[in-house]
Amino acid sequence: MTQHAYGSSRSDPLDPLAPLEDTSDASTAALSDRARPLPRISIQAFCETPALAEVLQDASEDRRLSKTHLTIQMGGAAAAVAHYQESPTPNLIILESQRSHAALIAELDELAQSCDPGTKVVIVGQTNDVMLYRDLIRRGVSEYLVMPITPFELMECLSGLYNNPATDPVGQVFAFMGAKGGVGSSTICHNVAWTLSEILETDIVIGDMDLAFGTAGLDFNQDPVQGIGDALQNPDRLDEVLLDRLLTTCSKHLSIFAAPVVLDRDYDLTPDDCQTVVDVVRQNVPFVAVDLPHIWTPWTRQLLLQADEIVITAVPDLANLRNAKNIIDHMKQARKNDAAPRLVLNMANMQKRPEITVKEFESALGIETLAVIDFDCENFGQAANNGQMVEEYSAKAKAVQSFRDIAMTLAHRKEIKAEKKSPLAPLLEKLKLMR
Incomplete structure (x- = not known):
């Protein structure tokens, strides 16, 4: 048989044709x-x-x-x-x-x-x-x-x-961004990433891209000497060995790529440099949570466009509604083959504050809200001051379930909840057997 120049990726050339999968x-x-x-x-x-x-x-x-x-x-x-x-x-x-x-x-x-x-x-x-x-x-x-x-x-x-099907799949990237400064996007990002690492018991890295004012180190009670700033200075040198040195371990499955948080250094970031760093990280862990600052630059836009999932955090007021709509509409247009960005309404139901309702937010943006997190200054404030996640500080906090729902939605998983049994269950079982 004549040998042709075409390169074949098939290991078994006799596989029958299968019907194309539907895209429901x-x-x-x-x-x-x-x-x-x-x-x-x-x-x-x-x-x-x-x-x-x-x-x-x-x-x-x-x-x-x-x-x-x-x-x-x-x-x-x-x-x-x-x-x-x-x-x-x-x-x-x-x-x-x-x-x-x-x-x-x-x-x-x-x-x-x-x-x-x-x-x-x-x-x-x-x-x-x-x-x-x-x-x-x-x-x-x-x-x-x-x-x-x-x-x-x-x-x-x-x-x-x-892509070699025998190798581990490329890790998923979740990009978190606030519709406005101070809406709690970083807090959402850190808590969701921690929750995901605890529930799935799988590795995840948080990349803190707010180089001057990032809070990942504070939120996890860490003071790293090196971090993402060193990687961005020489992205072409970043490999698995250097990555391991630059990451700060916060728990068994969670590491942070901390921001330098210094004001005497300028970072001239380019979209390619940022994407190179994220690509190296995603080749080494199943999940990457990118915490983006509330700025609009070529590199923040690029990281949003290239993410597998986008989470926009907003507070229920008019400025947040306008900004969230601009970001979501832009992402829908530029990412036609991807799911729409996810919306999280944070610090909702604050007493004596006029708010735009969830229904009005959803109607204006054309998407459903992924989660509504009520204003809870006690649990959130104390957890932040302790360098803890909300669930670590108070497992009964109302926001804990919201973080779990967000994490499982982004990972396309379902949380398996243990069935709660009554203290009288053993006695009832014995009565059934006696009948």
Whole structure:
């Protein structure tokens, strides 16, 4: 059999075609998690229908493909053959074909003459044909997709080609930001991260990006010498060994990347530097909570856009409503294939303070509130002064359950609650047996 230049990612070339998964609301979150970010690769697509071109355009605007360079052309396999007779092939070719089985195989054989070794090829067709699929895989085609497909399904396919399924998945990033300064976004971030580490017993890192005034060290009663400022000065040097030295351990599963909190040093942060640091951390732990200051810069916008989940904390007043709407609308537009940002209303139901109702907030923003945390100066204030989380200080505090709900929602998990048994349960069981 002739050896072609296409690079195949299939370990078993005889796997039958499976129907594409639906992307209902119940499965969208799981499908989104499986579509991991792609590395810096060049992708060229040759379409025959506007439908696929539109899917590719939508996918190209997604955060998971932000590092790739994607070009879209019309003309299908014939255009690809003509193009690569004079041009080098990219890392990945996406080819749409409505031709018959024999005609498509002939075009691929011709294309193979111009393909560089290592180039991956994904074919998009109209026929759910097992025999065609097997012939394509034998010729080194990496994947065969059947129209119609969604941007999610396309991104999952491409992610599978460049991410080793045998390795641990890339950690999820949760970005926390306040709609206004002083609304308690950092407190929400720290308590949710601590709660997640305690419930799931899994590692999580808090990255304190408020370099001048960050409170992660204070909230966890730590005074680290090194932290995230050192990593941001030389992001290219950050690796697993250096990361371990710069992190401060707060509990068995929680570490903080503390801010330097000094005013005699300037940090000229760039989006790429910040993203590099976050990417290194997420390669080493399952969850990363990024605590963003209430400023709007290219790097804060980039970290929001690249996060798996966004949590906006607001106080129920007019300024918070306006700012939250601006941020959420912007994120919805820029992150079309992701869930909308989550909204947490903090310090609600304060006595004698006029407030905008939860219903009015939700109506104006077009999203449901993830949690409403009542004003509780005693528990929150004493916990902060002690360098503790709210649940550590008072497990009966009303906000504890809200933090648990937020944590489980972000992690796409359900908390398994122990069933409370009556003190009389043993006696009642004995009475049942005696009947």
